[in-house]
Amino acid sequence: xxxxxxxxxxxxxxxxxxxxxxxxxxxxxxxxxxxxxxxxxxxxxxxxxxxxxxxxxxxxxxxxxxxxxxxxxxxxxxxxxxxxxxxxxxxxxxxxxxxxxxxxxxxxxxxxxxxxxxxxxxxxxxxxxxxxxxxxxxxxxxxxxxxxxxxxxxxxxxxxxxxxxxxxxxxxxxxxxxxxxxxxxxxxxxxxxxxxxxxxxxxxxxxxxxxxxxxxxxxxxxxxxxxxxxxxxxxxxxxxxxxxxxxxxxxxxxxxxxxxxxxxxxxxxxxxxxxxxxxxxxxxxxxxxxxxxxxxxxxxxxxxxxxxxxxxxxxxxxxxxxxxxxxxxxxxxxxxxxxxxxx
Numbered sequence: 001x002x003x004x005x006x007x008x009x010x011x012x013x014x015x016x017x018x019x020x021x022x023x024x025x026x027x028x029x030x031x032x033x034x035x036x037x038x039x040x041x042x043x044x045x046x047x048x049x050x051x052x053x054x055x056x057x058x059x060x061x062x063x064x065x066x067x068x069x070x071x072x073x074x075x076x077x078x079x080x081x082x083x084x085x086x087x088x089x090x091x092x093x094x095x096x097x098x099x100x101x102x103x104x105x106x107x108x109x110x111x112x113x114x115x116x117x118x119x120x121x122x123x124x125x126x127x128x129x130x131x132x133x134x135x136x137x138x139x140x141x142x143x144x145x146x147x148x149x150x151x152x153x154x155x156x157x158x159x160x161x162x163x164x165x166x167x168x169x170x171x172x173x174x175x176x177x178x179x180x181x182x183x184x185x186x187x188x189x190x191x192x193x194x195x196x197x198x199x200x201x202x203x204x205x206x207x208x209x210x211x212x213x214x215x216x217x218x219x220x221x222x223x224x225x226x227x228x229x230x231x232x233x234x235x236x237x238x239x240x241x242x243x244x245x246x247x248x249x250x251x252x253x254x255x256x257x258x259x260x261x262x263x264x265x266x267x268x269x270x271x272x273x274x275x276x277x278x279x280x281x282x283x284x285x286x287x288x289x290x291x292x293x294x295x296x297x298x299x300x301x302x303x304x305x306x307x308x309x310x311x312x313x314x315x316x317x318x319x320x321x322x323x324x325x326x327x328x329x330x331x332x333x334x335x336x337x338x339x340x341x342x343x
Contacts, residue, residue, distance in 0.1 A: 016041075017343070018039060018040050018041065018091075018338070018343060019040070019090075019091040019092050019093040019135075019137045019138065019341075020040075020041055020042075020043040020044075020086050020090055020091070020092045020093070021035050021036075021040045021041065021042045021043060021092070021093050021094075021095060022043060022044050022045075022082055022086075022092050022093070022094045022095070022130070023042065023044070023045040023046065023063075023094075023095050023096055024045075024046050024070065024078075024094060024095070024096035024098075024123065024126065025046070025047060025048075025070070025096040025097055025098050025099065025119075026045040026046060026047045026052065026053075026056055026065070026096065027047055027049070027052050027097075027320055027323045027324055028052055028055045028056070028059075028304075028308075028310060028320035028321065028323075028324045029045065029055065029056050029059060029060060029324070030302065030303075030304070030324030030325035030326060030327050030330055031095050031096065031097070031140070031142065031324075031325045031330045032045060032056070032060060032063075032095070032330075033059070033060075033304070033305075033308070033327040033330065033331075034325070034326075034327045034328070034329065034330020034331035034332075034333065034334050035093075035095060035330060035331075035334040036060070037327065037330075037331045037334070038331050038334035038335045038338060039334075039338070040093065040334060041062075042060050042062065042063040043063055043064065043082075043085050043086045043092070044063060044064045044065075044066070044081065044082050044085040044086065045060070045063055045064070045065045045066070046065075046066050046068060046070060046073075046078065046081075047065075047066075047067065048067070048068065048069050048070070049067070049312075049316065049319070049320070050067045051311050051312025051313070051316035051317075051320065052067075052312075052316075052319075052320055053065045053066065053067040054311035054312065055309070055310050055311045055312070055320060058309055058311055059308055059309065063085075064081070064082075064084070064085035066081055070119075070122060070126070071119075071122060075122075075125045075126045075128070075129035075130075076129060078126050078129070078130075079126075079129050079130055079132075079133060082130065082133075082134075083133060086134065088133045088134065089133070089134065089135070090134055090135065091134070091135045091137050092130065092134045092135065092136055092137065093136070093137055093138045093139070093140070093337070094126075094127055094130065094136060094138070094139045094140070095139075095140040096123070096140070096141065096142070097141065097142035097143050097188075097323075097325065098119035098120060098122075098123060098143065099119065099323070120141070120143075120155055120156075120158070120159045121155075121158065121159075121162070123141065123159075124158075124159065124162035124163065124166070127139055127163075127166060128166055131166065135195075136195065137194070137195050137198060137341060138168075138192065138193060138194045138195065138337055138340075138341070139163060139168060139191075139192075139193040140190065140191070140192055140193070140333065140337070141159065141163075141190070141191040141193070142188055142189070142190050142191075142325055143188065143189050144188060144189070145174065145187055145188065145189055147189055148189060159191070160172075160191070163191065163193040167195060167196050167197070168193035168194060168195055168196060169193065169194050169195075169196045169199045169202075170191055170192070170193045171191070171192045171193075171194075171202045171203040171204075172189070172190075172191055173189070173190045173191075173192070173203070173205070174187060174188070174189055174190075175187070175188055175190050175205065175329060175333075177302075177303065177326045177328075177329050178212070178272050179207045179208075179329075180205070180207060180208050180210070180303075180326065180328045180329040180332050181208045181209055181210020181211060181212075181303065181328045182210065182211065182301075182302065182303040182326040182328050182329060183211045183212055183213055183214060183216060183217045183272040183273060183301055184272050184273045184274070184275065184276060184301055184302065184303075184326065185272050185273070185274055185275070186274075186275045186276070186326065188325070190333060192333065192336070192337060192340075194337065194340050194341065198341055198342075199340055199341070200339075200340055200341065200342045201339065201340050202340065203333070203336045203337055203339075203340045204336055204339075205329070205332040205333045205335070205336040206332055206335070206336065207332070208328065208332060210303075210328060211303075212272060213269065213270055213271060213272060214267050214268065214269050214270075214271065214272065214273055214287060214301065215269040215270065215287075217297075217300045217301050218293075218297045218300050218301065219269065221238070221242070221294075221296070221297065221300075222238055222242075224236075224238075224242045224243050224244050224291075224294035224296070224297070225242065225243045225244075226243070226244060226245070226246045226247075226291075227243060227244065227245050227246060227314065231243065238296075239296045239306065239309075240309050240310075241294070241295040241296040241299060241309060241310050241317065242294045242295070242296040242297075243294055243295060243296075244283075244291055244292050244293065244294040244295070245292060245314060247290060247291040247292065249264075251264055252285075252289070252290055252291060253290075263282055264285055265284055265285060266284070266285040266286075266287065266289055267284050267285065267286065267287050267293070268287055269287045273301045275322075276293075276298045276301050276302055276321060276322060282318075283295075283298055283318050283322075284298075295310060295314070295317045295318070295321060298318070298321045298322075299321050302321055302324055302326050302327075303326035303327050303328040303329070304321075304324070304326075304327055305327070
């Protein structure tokens with residue numbers, strides 16, 4: 001071999017070379033957007049919410065998106081759908097975060113018996129079934145910090161042991177969105193499981209600088225449109241999601257009264273936002289104190305690009321933006337996985 005051949009670098013992998021992405025519990029697609037931005041091809045997505053799947057189809061038109069209950073579909077049903085989107089035998093990566101309410105510390109009535117806590121076990125069973133038909137190169141699992149609490153330790157340890165039993169090298173990380181250019185102090189557990197025979201190094205997402213305060217993210221936006229019964233996208237000129245509910249509570253008219261209290265927590269311009277939403281329509285109050293955030297403002301505080309559009313009614317849009325993984329964090333995670341795979 002000549003010196004010229006010895007010095008020639010390996011060609012940079014293309015989307016066709018990288019594992020295809022399968023997204024479980026996809027929601028609006030925050031994780032999906034991050035992996036796509038890092039060069040992966042999104043092939044299939046599943047979520048129980050019809051509105052979330054409509055969002056997915058709108059923003060990821062090349063993927064096969066399915067609205068359905070994964071419990072009812074079961075591992076074989078999920079695999080059957082994926083086999084129509086991806087050639088059997090292909091390399092794939094599985095990403096997702098099951099609904100977290102059963103593990104959330106904000107849910108003071110949460111118990112280990114919550115039915116939603118069985119979803120991680122289902123996740124493992126789906127991965128196991130997919131291994132029969134595809135080369136599953138990696139698995140990503142995202143959830144709230146409460147999943148590691150003592151009362152949920154059995155479910156968490158079962159998840160870890162399940163991934164290791166299936167032949168994956170697992171990296172556990174507690175990640176904060178603020179460390180990845182997202183103006184939000186959102187902290188989550190992320191498990192990155194790489195097939196042991198191909199892992200070259202642990203998964204270590206690199207921090208990145210970016211937007212750090214509420215003002216940087218949304219300070220230049222015009223005022224949103226307030227909801228009315230016959231409101232259409234044509235009535236919202238700036239962005240289809242730049243709308244919010246009419247501020248009916250007297251507290252919005254009393255200067256300073258929106259400070260304090262969980263339901264009327266007001267953001268401040270000079271700081272990052274807490275986790276962006278926390279319940280049925282309970283999205284945070286704008287720094288002005290006169291209204292709640294618009295859906296677009298919440299999306300930008302989650303790190304979504306302005307080109308992204310959510311579908312559904314207000315509650316469905318709040319749920320989607322609240323549950324999403326911030327795309328910039330997801331991109332750093334995806335890039336770290338590429339490094340671990342040597343790609």
